[in-house]
Amino acid sequence: MATQTSIPFIDLQSPWRELEPQIRQAMDRVLGHGQFIMGPEVAELEALLADYAGVSRALTTASGTVSLELALRALDIGPGDEVITVPFTWISTAETIAQVGARPVFVDIDPGTYNIDIALIEAAITPRTKAIMPVSLFGQMPDYDRINAIAAAHGGLPVIEDGAQSFGATRHGRRSGGVTTIGSTSFFPAKPLGCYGDGGAVFTSDPELGMKMEALRNHGGLQRHDHPYIGLNGRFDTLQAAILLAKWPRFAWEVQRRQAVGARYSELLRGYLDEGGRGRTPHIEPGNTHLYAQYTIRMAGRERVQERLKAQGIPTAVYYPKCLHEQPAFRFCGYHRGDFPQAEQAAGEVFSLPMHPDLDEATQDRIIKVFTGC
Ligand SMILES: *Cc1c(COP(=O)(O)O)cnc(C)c1O
Numbered sequence: 001m002a003t004q005t006s007i008p009f010i011d012l013q014s015p016w017r018e019l020e021p022q023i024r025q026a027m028d029r030v031l032g033h034g035q036f037i038m039g040p041e042v043a044e045l046e047a048l049l050a051d052y053a054g055v056s057r058a059l060t061t062a063s064g065t066v067s068l069e070l071a072l073r074a075l076d077i078g079p080g081d082e083v084i085t086v087p088f089t090w091i092s093t094a095e096t097i098a099q100v101g102a103r104p105v106f107v108d109i110d111p112g113t114y115n116i117d118i119a120l121i122e123a124a125i126t127p128r129t130k131a132i133m134p135v136s137l138f139g140q141m142p143d144y145d146r147i148n149a150i151a152a153a154h155g156g157l158p159v160i161e162d163g164a165q166s167f168g169a170t171r172h173g174r175r176s177g178g179v180t181t182i183g184s185t186s187f188f189p190a191k192p193l194g195c196y197g198d199g200g201a202v203f204t205s206d207p208e209l210g211m212k213m214e215a216l217r218n219h220g221g222l223q224r225h226d227h228p229y230i231g232l233n234g235r236f237d238t239l240q241a242a243i244l245l246a247k248w249p250r251f252a253w254e255v256q257r258r259q260a261v262g263a264r265y266s267e268l269l270r271g272y273l274d275e276g277g278r279g280r281t282p283h284i285e286p287g288n289t290h291l292y293a294q295y296t297i298r299m300a301g302r303e304r305v306q307e308r309l310k311a312q313g314i315p316t317a318v319y320y321p322k323c324l325h326e327q328p329a330f331r332f333c334g335y336h337r338g339d340f341p342q343a344e345q346a347a348g349e350v351f352s353l354p355m356h357p358d359l360d361e362a363t364q365d366r367i368i369k370v371f372t373g374c
Pocket residue numbers: 063064065066089090092093135162164165186187188198199200
């Protein structure tokens with residue numbers, strides 16, 4: 001029986017309460033000038049994002065999914081091509097590869113970080129491979145230096161980072177978005193930098209790719225009534241850009257808080273899980289900061305703990321209960337259960353705890369108490 005109020009899995013209310021006047025003002029400005037599509041706030045935000053990610057060009061988009069599609073299209077990836085990625089991720093990663101007509105080639109994950117197992121990439125490369133698209137899952141980047149080196153050794157294959165969960169994370173001081181040929185992120189409300197609707201961005205320091213993605217985002221042209229490419233409507237709303245500009249001053253604090261809240265979870269759970277032999281807290285690779293877009297642990301028989309937490313009003317979630325190679329949509333790829341044992345085992349064992357920058361210590365202590373059953 002729930003004896004206390006239930007805890008939100010992600011708290012979108014606290015930032016809103018704190019920033020309400022600034023957000024309303026920013027939205028009012030847009031309503032006043034009326035440039036709802038590609039208004040001045042869009043370019044203003046893109047300049048901030050490019051500077052933050054350490055690239056020459058950031059382009060906002062309609063979503064993280066559209067971002068990945070723009071990246072693939074800008075690289076001319078299509079029918080007959082293969083793109084290497086992971087089967088343990090949100091559907092968008094492989095969906096966009098199939099969407100442009102190419103074939104996702106899955107590589108198993110590292111069981112510690114849940115990111116791509118870099119040692120397995122080379123064996124998956126064929127003459128048809130046109131790109132490598134790793135995911136920075138749960139808010140931690142894989143070793144892009146190693147991945148970029150493998151790509152370079154194979155004819156300069158482009159690397160696309162799916163950083164939908166990792167905007168704000170670093171590896172050896174370099175930020176997610178700025179370490180590959182093209183970086184991509186999402187501003188879906190629950191992501192580390194969330195707007196109040198759908199949105200995303202792509203990042204590059206290659207001027208030609210930047211120009212091409214800019215054109216593709218707006219029906220394949222940079223000038224009105226001139227369309228060199230088949231593009232799409234992939235633009236970000238001016239209102240959403242204004243909202244992110246108003247939220248931006250809080251973001252650095254939120255990144256720090258995420259790291260602190262995640263580290264505290266691990267400190268409090270390590271004895272019960274890792275040392276108690278019951279499961280594993282998140283593994284952070286040396287040189288990385290972890291944003292804990294999801295604070296994800298693993299335990300065989302997770303359902304018992306999930307039930308115990310739920311009974312006390314504490315929500316949990318499983319990201320992801322089913323690997324992409326086992327989704328009916330990807331049956332055409334010809335994979336079977338058993339092809340990616342680490343991904344499959346993770347799908348059966350992981351679950352995530354409430355996680356957001358405003359999670360206070362008392363609430364976290366209550367979660368830990370119920371979790372460990374003492
Ligand atoms: C959220 C997410 C996306 C897609 O972002 P949307 O903005 O929802 O389209 C892509 N990849 C990963 C890994 C994600 O978590």
